[in-house]
Amino acid sequence: MSGRISRREFLKLSSAIVGGAVLGGFEALAGEKIPEPEAHGNIALRTLGRTKLKVTEVSFGGIQIQDPKLLEAAIDKGINLIHTSPGYGRGRSIRIFGEVMKGRRKKVYLALKKSPINGIDEELKILNTDYVDILVPPLHSVEAMNDPRLPEAFEKLKREGKIRFSGFSCHKNIVEVMNRAIEPGFFDVMLIAYNLANRDRLDPVLERAKKEQNMGFMVMKAMRGLKGKKPEVVSAGLKKLLQNKNVDTLLIGTSNLQELERNIAVAGKRLTKSETGLLERYVTPTLASLCIMCGKCSRACPHGVEVADIMRCGDYLDRGELELAREEYRSIPISSTASNCKECGRCESVCPQNINIRERIREYHYILA
Incomplete structure (x- = not known):
């Protein structure tokens, strides 16, 4: 099968797989009696949707990791869900994870961001x-979600016992992609950019995903709007996100032991009145100027500039993560960088946040190119 398929054909194929072959994959894995991680530590647990996995409320994102000792510490302190990708740190992250997995694989659930199409x-x-x-392959558009190879590729990996659950990750065109993902029914989990800046926009579709498919919901980009704030403000912001019963875990990119301990400390804790006051004073006024990753800017650009991706790189830069920002920016095709911006302003005309996009992407290009 190749080329594009219609929505009806895609749903028909997906339904067939969900109702038949994929279940066979689950049974094969179940037959091998894969051990679940034993709970240790005092980190509160939540159920990851229909996977029924009991995961810690905060989990470990490996995009920034430099030292295997940090991942070892996270696992030893009780975090039982960790995430990496072959693209993180030009392969550094996944190599570190592999080193740690030699002795700690049975203690964690392992999530991988990678397309299933060419295997893993x-x-x-x-x-x-x-x-x-x-x-969780990165799927940032409805077109990517409609790829006819996806259902078959997931089914094959499940049948071979190489994955347990299928999902996707997304930080652009989020509402459209989430709505599309609900329909086929074969996605077990989603990893979504969800934070204080965009949660009000995403909550309705998240509620639908939970109600109709009971999809597991892992949060990335939780720190958006919180980076650089005082520790007590950051903790309050993370607690605010965890107030949502539909959030199963905050998958937070962690670069040092202090961040790790701060993240663990918010699990199972209620947001206090004084913490709400901190958010209203130090965070709420800044949210209006933050990109909410809706993707409208990229779709509006007549010159193919990937505005949303550039803004995401700028977010890393604004958080003080210069090398990560440069790495991500240089992965964008040159023709889609800010160097191809013609100053037409169409991106700004559709931005719901009224961001001065042209000025920002020029600045980001100057620093990151």
Whole structure:
């Protein structure tokens, strides 16, 4: 099968897989009696949707990791869900994860961001494991979601016992992609950019995903609007996100032990009245100027500039993560960088946040190119 397929054909194919072959994959894995991580530590747990996995309210994102000792500490302190990708740190992250998995694989659920289409054998070898628990390919458009190869590729990996649950990750065109993901019914988990800046916009579709498919919901980009704030403000912001019963875990990129301990400390804790006051004073006034990753700017650009991706790189830069920002910016095709901006202003005309996009992407290009 190749090329585009209609929505009806895609749903028909997906339904067939959900109702038949994929279940066979689940049974194969169940037959192998894969052990679940034993609970240790005092981190509060939540159920990851229909996967029924009991995961810690805060989990470990590996995009910034430099030292295997940090991941070892996270696991030893009780975090039981960790996430990496072969693209993080030009392969550094997944290699570190693989080193740690030699002795701690049975203590965690492992999530991998990678397309299923060409398989994951190389990644499994690097990770020193036979399988990953959750596979979340990056799908940032309805067109990507409609790829007819996806259902079959997921089914094959499940049947072979190389993945347990299928999912996707998204930080652009989020509402459209989430709505599309609900329809086929074969996605078990979603990893979504969700934070104080965009949660009000995403909550209705998140509620629908939970109600109709009971999809597991893992949060990324939780720190948006919080980076650089005082520790007590950051903790309040994370607690605010965890107030939503539909949030199963905050998957937070962690770069040092202090951040790790701060993240763990918010799990299972209620947001206090004084913390709400901190958010209203120090965070709420800044949210109006933050990009909410709706993707309208990229769709409006007649010159193919990936405005939303550039803004995401700028977010890393604004958070003080210069090397990560440069790495991500240089992964964008040159023709889609800010160097191809013609100053037409169409991106700004559709921006719901009224951001001065042209000025920002020029600044980001100057620093990151």
